[in-house]
Amino acid sequence: MKQILILALLLFSGLSSCAKKKVDEPENTPVVQQARLSLRPMFDSDYLYLDSIYTLNNGYKIQFLELKAYFADIQSGGTVLKEIALFNYRDNGTLVFQADQVVTNPTSIQFGIGVPSSVNHNDPSTFANTNPLNIAIANDMHWDWNPGYIFFKIEAKADTIVDAVTNCDLSLVYHVGTDTYFTTKTISNLNWSAVSSTLNEAWLKLNLKNFVENPASPIDVKTETSTHSASSQAALTEKARQNFAASLSAL
C-alpha cells in the first residue's frame, strides 16, 4: 500500500512538472488620452484622390500622383503634441499623427512645415527607428545631394491642351526643402471632436487647387513644371512654399 502511495505521489509530481504554467490574470491598464490630427487633401470643395483627374480654372487637367509633407513642432497652447510627423497620403492616408496627448487649447495649433534646421542636416540613419526622420521611414523624402529633408513634395501630371482629349503627359514636380524654405503656420479655428472616450481628433485640409491657383502667386503649370529647391529654382520654390502654407486650413 505504501509503495502504491509513493508511486502515485511521484506520478502526480512528475505530471505536475510537465504541466503548463498558469497564465497570469491580465492587469487593468490605465486609460490614456490620445490626440489625432488628420489632413484631408481637397480640390476646391471636393475630396482629392491621387491618380484622379481634376480641372483647373483655365481648363487644364491635372492628376496628382504624390503628396507628402513633414510637420514639425506641432503645438497647442504651449504643449508640444508631436515633434515631427510625416504625412504620406498614398501610403498612410489622411493621418498626420496620433499620440498620447491631451489637447490644452482646442482651437489653436501651431506647427512648422518642414524639418527644423537643428536636425535637418543630421545623419538620417541616426534617428530612432520609429522617428519619421529615420531614413528607413523618410525614404525618398531625404536628399543626399543637398543634405537635408524634402519638406513637402507634390508630384503631378498635367494636360495643358484644352480639348476633348485628356492626356496628362506633362510632369510636374514640386520638391521644397532646404532651411530657407522652412515655414511656420498657425491655425486658430480648429475643431477637436471626440472619436471615442479616449481619442480626440481634429482635421486640417490642404486645398491643392489653391496650391496651383493661389491668387497671390499662381503657378503656371505649363511653364513652371519643376523645382527641387536648387538655387536656380528659387522663384518657383518660394511660390510653392507660399502656396502650400496658404492652402492649409482647418477643415
Place this chain on the structure above:
Amino acid sequence: MNRFLISILGLLILFLGCTKEKVGYDPTPYTLKIPSHFPQMPIPADNPMTEEGVLLGRMLFYERKLSLDYSISCGTCHAPDASFSDPQPFSQGVGGTIGTRNAMALINLGWQTSYFWDGRAQTLEDQILEPVPNPVEMHLQWKDAVTRLKSDVTYLNQFYKAFGVIDFDSTHVAKALAQFLRTMISGDSKYDVMYKFANNIPLTAAEVAVKNTVTAEEWAGYGSFQDLNGADCFHCHNGVLVQVQKFANNGLDAVFTDLGRGAITHNANDNGKFKVPTLRNIVLSAPYMHDGRFVDLDAVIEHYSTGVQHSATIDPLMEFASVGGVHLDEEERNQLKAFLLTLTDYKFVTNPDFKPLNP
C-alpha cells in the same frame, strides 16, 4: 522490492524525458553587423535573429533538395560572384524551364519594404515561400520539400536548435532563410566613404585613406549622378541603400509587354512600374532591368541618355523623358560609369559567411 526500485527508476527517466526539450533549445542571439551610416534593421518580432537560425538559413540557401530534381538551390540563381543575382537575363528552373524576369540581386534585403520586381510580397518571409513551388523555378511542393528535409538528421537537429521544433514546416524554412538573408549587408564600398564624406559623417582613418583614392573622374560621376541637369539618377537611387522604396516606370517601353506592378494591383496607373532596385554592386549584377534587356552599364547609360520611351505612367521624376533622356556626352558617360564602379563592395561578395558551408 526490486520491482519497486525499477518502477521508481522508470518514473524518474520518464520525468527527465518531459524536460529534455527545454534544455536542448537554447538559441544564441545573432548580432547584425550594421554599418554605422545605416539605419537599424527592422526585425520581425516573430523571427528574431539567432546564430542557429542564420546557420540553418545558410544551409538551406545552398540546398538542392529544395528543387524537384535536386538540380538547383537558391544560390544557383543568386550566385555570390554575381552579387547574388543571375548573369542570365532569365533564370533556368528545373527541367530547363525559363522564368520571365531577371533574378534580383540579394543585397540589404532587411531594409526592403516589398519584394520581387512587382512587389507582390510584403515581407522577406513571404517572398521566400514562392520560388520553391514555382513551376518555372524549383517546382517542388512545400510538403515534399519539408519531407526531404525531415529525412535528414542534420536538418532535424538544426531546426530544433533554431526554432525548438521537431515537426517543422515551410514557415520555419522561410524564417531561417530570411535570417540568413538579413545578414547579407553591403555597406563597405568606395561609394560609402564618398557618401559619408558628402553627408558630413565622420570618417575613420582607414576611410580617409580610401577617400584619398577617389579619382576626379569618380567624383565627377558622383556629381553628375546627383545633378538635376546631369545624369539625374538620385531621385530613385538615393542614400545608403542607393535606392528608394517605390515602384517606377523608368521609360523602358512605350507599350508594355509586362505590366509589372499593375498586374498585382490591377490599377492601370501602376502599369509598367517595377521596384526600384539598388545600384550596389551594380557592375557585378548584369544584365539589367526586370527583363535583363541591357547587357552592360554602357547600355543602361545609353537608355537613360537617349532611349527613354514616353508612356502614360512614366515617372514624373524622369524629367527629361520628353526629349528621350538626359543626353550625356561621352565624357559624362565615362564619369558616370566610373562612379557606378565605386558601388562595388568586394568584401560583401567575397564574405566567407555568405558562401556554402561545404562548397
